[in-house]
Amino acid sequence: MRTADFDFALPPALIAQRPAEPRDSSRLMVLRRAARTVEHHRFSDLPALLQSGDLLVVNDTRVMAARLFGIRPDTGGAVEALLVRPLTDTLWETLLRPARAAVAGREFVFRTTNGELGGTVVDRGSETVTIEFARPFDPATAGEVPLPPYIKGYDGDPERYQTIYSREARSAAAPTAGLHFTPELLRELASQGIERAAVTLQVGPGTFKPVKVEDPRDHALHAEHVTIPAETAAAILRGRAEGRRVVAVGTTVVRTLEHVARERGAVQTYEGWTKLKILPGDEFNVVDVLVTNFHLPKSTLLMLVCALAGTDFVLGAYRQAVAEGYRFYSFGDAMILLP
Numbered sequence: 001m002r003t004a005d006f007d008f009a010l011p012p013a014l015i016a017q018r019p020a021e022p023r024d025s026s027r028l029m030v031l032r033r034a035a036r037t038v039e040h041h042r043f044s045d046l047p048a049l050l051q052s053g054d055l056l057v058v059n060d061t062r063v064m065a066a067r068l069f070g071i072r073p074d075t076g077g078a079v080e081a082l083l084v085r086p087l088t089d090t091l092w093e094t095l096l097r098p099a100r101a102a103v104a105g106r107e108f109v110f111r112t113t114n115g116e117l118g119g120t121v122v123d124r125g126s127e128t129v130t131i132e133f134a135r136p137f138d139p140a141t142a143g144e145v146p147l148p149p150y151i152k153g154y155d156g157d158p159e160r161y162q163t164i165y166s167r168e169a170r171s172a173a174a175p176t177a178g179l180h181f182t183p184e185l186l187r188e189l190a191s192q193g194i195e196r197a198a199v200t201l202q203v204g205p206g207t208f209k210p211v212k213v214e215d216p217r218d219h220a221l222h223a224e225h226v227t228i229p230a231e232t233a234a235a236i237l238r239g240r241a242e243g244r245r246v247v248a249v250g251t252t253v254v255r256t257l258e259h260v261a262r263e264r265g266a267v268q269t270y271e272g273w274t275k276l277k278i279l280p281g282d283e284f285n286v287v288d289v290l291v292t293n294f295h296l297p298k299s300t301l302l303m304l305v306c307a308l309a310g311t312d313f314v315l316g317a318y319r320q321a322v323a324e325g326y327r328f329y330s331f332g333d334a335m336i337l338l339p
Contacts (some may be wrong), residue, residue, distance in 0.1 A: 014322060017153070024046075027279055050289075055246050061202060062167055118133065120132050148329065197231065202224055224275075228257075250292055259274040280307045309337045
């Protein structure tokens, strides 16, 4: 297995810069794994593609207003910190730009919605910088919601980069497969006997980092915090005992469920951390159906999709998506991988 095996040509014009309106008007590519067929639908067709009794599992995390802008008081130079995860109520792991500003003991002053906020560099790691802030703050409202760097000049409602069922703001990026759901679509799914449950994976920026080593098995993922509440664990165990399908909305849901199943032997109530990387050849113990967006070349997200449906089949579908003008990445279109 080589990282180069998961590359494909993507014209920049197909990288979505704005979300579809309404949310469920985005296109939906349907991959049927057993038949090896590809169909073209709209996301609003999802109820017709699922079955009564299916259990739809979503990631209910919310994106933090994690982008803080500030200055170095000693020079007046501009700095930007992206909150990654809290270590205490004032100590945060961040991504800092410019990186050369990350000198232990250096102080910054950031602009927040609640006034100025001082911060001091405590430690610099290989990729992240630990900053001690002068006081606790609410990451849900502190700064700006960060959009991926491939989205340029978006000036629309930042709420479009949140799922409609998002709750606590603790993620650095959105679980983008869920961006296509509307309240009306969720009601239609429920009316057809499709149950919904939630897990939480606090998405870190490392999830989307392209793999740069020759062998993807040598690529390490950053740890991300995951939670499976008791009611979700019970719903999954009950559904599987009854022969019903588990439909994961997004790769973050897949990694959460499969991590716990591997570590504990079955899905159960859980709170902890995962670094799970799923590659072709790995087995799936919980997930039957996957709803996901179109991912970056050479990414662990694309590799996970290939693990579920086969590398040749998935990359062939990606080439077809390019030819058909599907929109890629966070604000783009979606696919569903059915058995």
